[in-house]
Amino acid sequence: RHIHQRYDFQVRNQGLAQAEGNPIIALQINLDKNFAFLEFRSVDETTQALALDGINFMGQSLKIRRPRDYVPLPGLQDNPSVVVPGVVSTVVSDSPHKMFVGGLPNYLHEDQVKELLLSFGPLRAFNLVKDTASGLSKGYAFAEYLDPSITDAACAGLNGMPLGDKKLVVQRAAIGSKAQQLAASLIPSNVPGLQTAGMEAGPPTEVLVLMNMVTPEELEDEEEYEDILDDVREECGRYGTVRSLEIPRGVKGVEVAGVGKIFVEFASVEDCQKALEALTGRKFNNRVVVTSYYDPDKYHRREF
Template identity: 60%
Template sequence: MYLCTAVIFAHRLYIGNIPFGITEDLMINFFNDKMQESRLCSAPGYPVLAVQINMDKNFAFVEFRSVEETTNAMAFDGIMLQGQALKIRRPKDYAPIPGLTDSGVKHIPGVVSTVVPDGPHKVFCGGLPTYLSDDQVKELLCSFGDLKSFNLVKDSGTTFSKGYCFFEYVIEGITDAAIQGLNGMQLGDKKLIVQRASVGASKVITGEGADMSMFMPSIPNVPLPINIPGLQVAGTAQEATEVLCLMNMVSKEELEDDEEYEGIMEDVREECSRYGEVVSVEIPRPVGGVDIPGVGKIFVEFGSADQCSKAHSALAGRKFANRVVVTWCAMLCLACLV
């Protein structure tokens, strides 16, 4: 009896955050198409047998024809459907089937999982302005590389952000560089605290990290910001430089449009000239099939480090096209263009 029940739950997945008004047929077609596109089917034909939707509570259960395909479909956690990031989980009553080896969840390019598993590459980011949305935070983090998983922690009662998140990059090797670039970054009136979420070191709160104690106790077992032996992270004070990096201002689509691109270039030059001499403005554009460094960032070179610092302070947290501008003063930015 136990084995029979376990098999039933091993064929089902819970799907949360589904779009309002979506139909069972649409969800069936969506998962069938995605499974086939990603070559996650274990046999010819369609893997989805049925979908049950609970409209009142905004979730659904999807039943697959095999245990293997059910496990494979876990890889779509975080996939976008009609503007909603789906949350895919095992049912609460799920238990591994005795004697059956779990092949593990695969990663699908372009899909950012909503679950960040514990591990050496899990990163903690605190000090986030609570008004930033999931997409805005992800856009900031993605300026250093593609995300494998991301979770902006929210208050269960209000669904508002608690000001911190966990994430992991697809390419593990960029983690240290991203930590150095993000830690101490100014966002409005706040500075980010970014470090690995769990390493074999004593947990010590330093500097701005002391502010995190105000909300950390409300979440059990949440790792506190820590010092990492041998890791040179950026301090809260940034090195003086003539170059200002602006992020979270432009989208790929805007950069591909010639008129939009020229308009953004003119707007940036005009606004930045309020704070000093603008020597140059560089806005890398995407090229099909080519990996262009620095796409999504805007680099402004000023006549002096003092002018750059003034612009950095004035523009941080401002809005451009309904996006919160993130500023970063560092010569490291220029390396992206070389």
């Protein structure tokens, strides 16, 4: 009943209903398989209701589809003619603006991956590909921006970015080249050209590096610098014992390596792994946090 009322409200609230009264006449729920069938009073209203695909319901992005045995009626429109503001579709149609996002750590959930993409602009559609049996991420996704002109800037800004112990592969998706897209998601993190200076790909270590959290300007003020130190130490302490913490800052007339990065040494690799999984994709000062493991020897030699 709750689902029926919420969906009916959204259909009417978004102007998708074409007459007075409840446009939904029947609801059948399969609790075992977590899906439901909705029957509308008209074909046109059914089509328009597809515009709600991707709408948030109790913390989940709903996937709204036609039944498998659906056969479109000749001469009738098969796709919704409206776009619901703020709703990101879960179907990324093949188009020149479709993007492939590979090299994602499997523990990242949809909202975290979306946050990375949303830092460049609002999305029209997004789909994190998951294993149908386990429901776990396969490590790649597809997306499309509401403004197609953002696509190239997002690809340039995100491609090769260290994320956990991997490197992102972000590019326009070649229509029909699924085999190439899947292969791209398996590119090892030490591919030449994708390595970021100072970063070490490979197995987990006890040293975590946090990026995209602070700017050199924010580190100049002594009081603000101390506040950032305390905030990072407190937050990282939630996931394990912090043995040491380094936030390189600029010195006038001297080129300091690692400015803009935050290095955290944990007492164990396990603690570091917990912190990486918890902090990746989080926001700090409205910036999406990017994480990676770091070579302990370089850390202790202060090679940042």
